[in-house]
Amino acid sequence: MLDIQTLRTDLTTVAARLATRGFVLDTERFGELEAARKAIQVRTQELQSKRNSSSKLIGQAKARGEDTTAIMAEVALVGDELKLMEVQLGELQVALQQMLEGLPNMPHDSVPVGKTEADNVEVRKIGSIPQFGFAVKDHVELGEGLGGLDFETAAKISGARFSVLKGGLARMHRALAQFMLDTHTDQHGYTEVYVPYIVNADSMRGTGQLPKFEEDLFRVPRQMGESGEQNFYLIPTAEVPVTNMVRDEIIPMEQLPLKYVAHTPCFRSEAGSAGRDTRGLIRQHQFEKVELVQIVHPDESYAALEQLLGHAESILQMLGLHYRVVRLCTGDIGFSAATTYDIEVWLPAQNTYREISSCSNFEAFQARRLQARFKCGTGKPELLHTLNGSGLAVGRTLVAVLENNQLADGSVSIPEVLRPYMGGLEVLRAS
RNA sequence: GGAGAGGUGGCAGAGUGGUCGAAUGUACCUGACUCGAAAUCAGGCGUAGGUAUAUGCCUACCGUGGGUUCGAAUCCCACCCUCUCCGCCA
Numbered sequence: 070m071l072d073i074q075t076l077r078t079d080l081t082t083v084a085a086r087l088a089t090r091g092f093v094l095d096t097e098r099f100g101e102l103e104a105a106r107k108a109i110q111v112r113t114q115e116l117q118s119k120r121n122s123s124s125k126l127i128g129q130a131k132a133r134g135e136d137t138t139a140i141m142a143e144v145a146l147v148g149d150e151l152k153l154m155e156v157q158l159g160e161l162q163v164a165l166q167q168m169l170e171g172l173p174n175m176p177h178d179s180v181p182v183g184k185t186e187a188d189n190v191e192v193r194k195i196g197s198i199p200q201f202g203f204a205v206k207d208h209v210e211l212g213e214g215l216g217g218l219d220f221e222t223a224a225k226i227s228g229a230r231f232s233v234l235k236g237g238l239a240r241m242h243r244a245l246a247q248f249m250l251d252t253h254t255d256q257h258g259y260t261e262v263y264v265p266y267i268v269n270a271d272s273m274r275g276t277g278q279l280p281k282f283e284e285d286l287f288r289v290p291r292q293m294g295e296s297g298e299q300n301f302y303l304i305p306t307a308e309v310p311v312t313n314m315v316r317d318e319i320i321p322m323e324q325l326p327l328k329y330v331a332h333t334p335c336f337r338s339e340a341g342s343a344g345r346d347t348r349g350l351i352r353q354h355q356f357e358k359v360e361l362v363q364i365v366h367p368d369e370s371y372a373a374l375e376q377l378l379g380h381a382e383s384i385l386q387m388l389g390l391h392y393r394v395v396r397l398c399t400g401d402i403g404f405s406a407a408t409t410y411d412i413e414v415w416l417p418a419q420n421t422y423r424e425i426s427s428c429s430n431f432e433a434f435q436a437r438r439l440q441a442r443f444k445c446g447t448g449k450p451e452l453l454h455t456l457n458g459s460g461l462a463v464g465r466t467l468v469a470v471l472e473n474n475q476l477a478d479g480s481v482s483i484p485e486v487l488r489p490y491m492g493g494l495e496v497l498r499a500s
Numbered sequence: 501g502g503a504g505a506g507g508u509g510g511c512a513g514a515g516u517g518g519u520c521g522a523a524u525g526u527a528c529c530u531g532a533c534u535c536g537a538a539a540u541c542a543g544g545c546g547u548a549g550g551u552a553u554a555u556g557c558c559u560a561c562c563g564u565g566g567g568u569u570c571g572a573a574u575c576c577c578a579c580c581c582u583c584u585c586c587g588c589c590a
Contacts, residue, residue: 107550107551110549110550110551110559111550111551111558113559114549114550114551114558114559114560115558115559117558117559117560118557118558118559120570120571121558121559121571123570123571124518124569124570124571125518125519125571126570127518127570127571128517128518128519128570128571129518129519131518132518137570140570141570142570143570144570144571145570147570148570293579293580299579299580319510321510444510450547
């Protein structure tokens with residue numbers, strides 16, 4: 070959420086910056102709502118003030134045993150108009166709030182201006198494209214050949230975009246997650262957290278998934294009381310529960326930065342991506358991810374972003390995977406982000422780079438919705454900055470390891486760093 | 501699932517339908533005392549918003565949402581959450 074004060078004082082600048090990401094801000098409507106809000110709020114507060122002072126007089130008069138019918142009749146009139154004004158004011162505030170919640174974050178000045186992912190800027194390439202002396206197989210073929218990947222059974226159990234992993238593949242999948250967690254906790258100073266996978270609507274609103282992107286989520290309806298229904302949601306990323314840990318909190322400054330890592334399943338309905346990446350593990354309704362979250366002082370957030378990006382990259386380096394880092398352009402960054410780097414890993418079977426991590430600085434955008442603040446000494450509480458990045462998407466990392474480490478006979482050599490997690494096994498073969 | 505207790509400022513904890521935005525303690529800040537610290541004393545200290553430029557005034561907020569009333573932290577209703585005991589359970 071953007072700061073409403075900034076919109077009030079500097080509407081045209083905000084509109085211009087949002088325009089770079091292809092968002093049209095209806096400045097006229099905002100102006101109208103604001104003008105109406107102002108007029109009605111002033112009138113409402115006037116009436117409230119009058120009611121309060123009159124009520125006080127009534128109390129005092131009654132205490133003296135005087136007659137109060139005249140003044141009570143007067144206050145009754147105030148009450149009628151007040152009721153009307155309060156209703157109108159409430160409606161206006163809801164409308165303004167809805168408008169505000171629908172506005173994306175402003176891209177940081179350093180973000181390259183562009184319209185689509187074609188305008189993203191490559192920052193660096195690490196490693197080189199591996200060469201194979203044989204026709205490469207994709208991960209589906211490899212996985213099925215190893216007897217560890219079964220989409221048909223998954224389809225029977227659940228449906229499309231689910232998978233069943235077995236044997237060595239299932240173990241390697243688990244090994245990857247363990248390896249990532251251990252690396253981030255032991256070497257990068259993150260605190261491991263275990264969090265709920267089902268969250269309430271307030272949490273989804275806090276990190277920006279609601280109200281705009283409900284169709285991307287799996288909703289869990291829940292009966293509350295006798296009549297009310299209140300939805301829960303399956304998390305689309307650990308970002309949601311982990312970042313929401315600081316919702317409505319005031320963190321003492323000396324505790325910053327907070328660095329959390331969580332391994333969770335992620336659930337995405339993938340509405341609107343029908344027909345895209347239907348083969349294999351790339352785009353699933355359920356997948357595992359190790360997520361890095363940092364909650365930092367506003368002055369530190371861009372340094373923290375570089376650091377976090379490096380932490381995610383180090384996993385790929387240790388696995389010996391070739392990748393590149395891409396800076397997303399204004400037209401391609403997500404709703405809540407001010408700046409985003411994507412890490413794309415090389416997939417030989419697709420002969421292309423595929424996103425395996427996305428690292429973003431949200432500045433105060435999420436913190437404002439979350440009311441996540443810090444306090445320094447006696448100073449006023451100020452909004453924190455939040456960041457997160459995948460470190461990494463486990464399923465896609467498994468794909469990358471399988472495809473990049475395949476051998477001519479369809480077996481897969483296991484990266485050295487994973488071997489301790491796999492009982493010392495060096496090569497994954499058909500069982 | 502059954503029974504009970506409770507949700508008030510950073511924390512703890514009072515609160516009678518009428519100057520209650522809220523006592524008190526504690527933490528914190530400033531000043532005094534001190535070489536300095538502790539102790540003591542004095543003062544300050546919630547959040548959000550409006551108005552505007554005045555060290556000013558006003559409004560809202562006591563779990564959430566409704567209701568009663570001229571007036572609600574206080575009364576009524578519904579819900580949420582926490583804790584204790586019993587039952588069941590991975």
